[in-house]
Amino acid sequence: MHSDDVAGRARVVDTPELAAYYAALARHEAGALWTVANDIEPWEPTPHAVPMLWRYEALRPMVLQSLELVRPEDAGRRVVMLVNPKRRDVSAAVGWLYTGLQVMKPGEAASAHRHMASALRFIIEGSGAYTIVDGERLTLSANDFVITPNGTWHEHGIDGGGTSPCIWQDGLDIPLINALEANFYEVHPNLHQDIARPLNASHLAYANAALKPLEPDWRKPYSPLLKYSWDSTYEALRRYASATDGSPYDGVVMEYVNPVTGGAVMPTMGAQMQMLRAGEHTRAHRHTGNVVYHVAKGSGYSVIAGQRFDWKEHDIFCVPSWSWHEHVNTAPNDDACLFSFNDFPVMKSLAIYHEQAYLPNDGHQAYQATPR
Numbered sequence: 186m187h188s189d190d191v192a193g194r195a196r197v198v199d200t201p202e203l204a205a206y207y208a209a210l211a212r213h214e215a216g217a218l219w220t221v222a223n224d225i226e227p228w229e230p231t232p233h234a235v236p237m238l239w240r241y242e243a244l245r246p247m248v249l250q251s252l253e254l255v256r257p258e259d260a261g262r263r264v265v266m267l268v269n270p271k272r273r274d275v276s277a278a279v280g281w282l283y284t285g286l287q288v289m290k291p292g293e294a295a296s297a298h299r300h301m302a303s304a305l306r307f308i309i310e311g312s313g314a315y316t317i318v319d320g321e322r323l324t325l326s327a328n329d330f331v332i333t334p335n336g337t338w339h340e341h342g343i344d345g346g347g348t349s350p351c352i353w354q355d356g357l358d359i360p361l362i363n364a365l366e367a368n369f370y371e372v373h374p375n376l377h378q379d380i381a382r383p384l385n386a387s388h389l390a391y392a393n394a395a396l397k398p399l400e401p402d403w404r405k406p407y408s409p410l411l412k413y414s415w416d417s418t419y420e421a422l423r424r425y426a427s428a429t430d431g432s433p434y435d436g437v438v439m440e441y442v443n444p445v446t447g448g449a450v451m452p453t454m455g456a457q458m459q460m461l462r463a464g465e466h467t468r469a470h471r472h473t474g475n476v477v478y479h480v481a482k483g484s485g486y487s488v489i490a491g492q493r494f495d496w497k498e499h500d501i502f503c504v505p506s507w508s509w510h511e512h513v514n515t516a517p518n519d520d521a522c523l524f525s526f527n528d529f530p531v532m533k534s535l536a537i538y539h540e541q542a543y544l545p546n547d548g549h550q551a552y553q554a555t556p557r
Contacts, residue, residue, distance in 0.1 A: 195219040230473055232505035234269045234279040236489035241309075241499035248286045248352055257295050263288055264355060267501060272360070279503035280475030281361035282454075282528060287341075288352045289314070294342035297373035302359045303335040303407075303451045307479055307524055309499055311351030313344035318411050320381030323388070325353075328415030328481050330441060330458075330524065334407035334451050335362075338378050354479055354501065356526045358453045387411045391444045394421070408443035408450040415481070422460045422522065434470040434542070436461040436512065449530040456526045461485065461514035468548030469511040472540040474532045476504045476525050483521025485514040488552045495554075509543050509550055 197203070197219050210216050248265050257263050266285035267278050278284045287306075289295070291313060307330050308314060314325040319337045333339040343351050362368045383389070390398050391410035403409045422437055431437040438459035441450050449455040458481065461467070469488065478487075484497040490508040504510045514521040532538035543550065 195222040230507035232507060233271050234505040235271050236492055237269055238494040238500060238502040239267045244286060248288050252288060252290055252350060257293055275360040277360040278477055279505050280528060281364060282475055282477055283357045283359045284477050285355045286352055287355050288350050289343045290350050291343045291347035292345035295340055296376040297338050297340035297378045299336055299338050300370045301335050301368045302357045302362045303453050304333040305356045305526055306331045307354045309352045309354060311349055313347040314351040316341050317378050320378055321386050322380055322384055323412045324385060330413040332411055332450050338373055340377060356477060397444050403445045406452050410444050413441050418458050426460055433468045435459050436465055436467055453531050454526055455529045459523050461512055461521045463516055463518050463520060464514060466513045467511045469509045469543035469550050470540060471507050471509045473506050473538055474527055474529045475506050476527045478502050479524040481522040481524045483514060483516055483519060485521050487512045488550045491550055491552050493552045493554045
């Protein structure tokens with residue numbers, strides 16, 4: 186058991202003389218390290234965010250209501266952002282990750298822009314959605330995953346032939362880029378891009394995981410594959426599930442990767458899709474790095490830091506860094522699939538990623554239910 190009353194930890198007792206000394210230091214914009222050392226160098230990671238579950242059933246009507254309240258050209262992007270109460274000051278859902286629900290009507294098209302923050306999108310509902318990234322138009326369907334890496338021109342729209350709005354989840358590293366004081370934002374000088382590549386060109390070239398083109402030589406720091414389709418992702422999970430017992434902590438889990446390097450899709454954010462077999466209950470573990478989950482299929486619950494969160498299709502929940510978590514598929518005859526995005530590439534590139542298994546009680550936490 187840790188105690189602050191040990192050698193190597195600050196345990197200075199305040200005195201009137203020390204109080205006067207601290208006040209004198211403050212007048213010179215200085216301070217004594219030992220007054221904050223135990224807070225800034227904790228025994229283990231202490232996340233500021235709390236576990237959260239955002240219910241799609243409750244949020245969907247409010248997302249649709251925004252269609253009548255604001256125009257995309259006035260709002261920039263018509264988005265309902267999901268905010269963690271402990272990260273409200275940086276508009277984060279967890280850690281340094283932002284997420285929100287964006288909606289557009291058929292026939293709408295937002296202007297092209299680019300920024301230093303990297304972005305991804307997970308399509309929830311509707312038809313006719315498209316994204317244009319650096320001159321390539323990508324058609325999108327439910328549960329498709331698309332990236333718009335930092336510095337790329339991108340814009341979104343909905344074809345005019347549809348009858349219903351489209352909703353998708355945005356994920357960005359805006360809080361991280363702002364914390365690094367490195368953000369830029371620019372609107373395209375012509376407001377919209379010219380289409381310079383064939384429709385879904387990157388998907389046609391790179392979607393076959395077993396083969397990759399030799400030319401051109403891709404040297405950009407993000408994946409050349411911009412769209413990862415749900416159909417091929419789910420089929421890959423099913424095939425993998427027939428050949429593996431899966432991870433005891435995540436079930437049958439696969440990472441979306443850069444097909445050229447095998448690394449993460451973008452330098453600051455990674456993404457995964459995991460399948461929980463019928464009735465599967467994973468063991469608990471924890472790791473540095475924050476994760477935002479989206480229920481792509483099925484229903485169940487997760488226990489996060491001793492709290493149970495029941496989820497169903499299109500609910501969104503988060504796991505803060507270094508928080509114990511485990512997942513359960515409550516369906517007796519069908520699988521459940523969880524899409525997630527994370528900041529693992531940052532943790533791993535800085536050599537600060539760490540993982541730990543939960544050992545008591547056969548790897549399962551005691552928990553209290555969270556009110557619906």
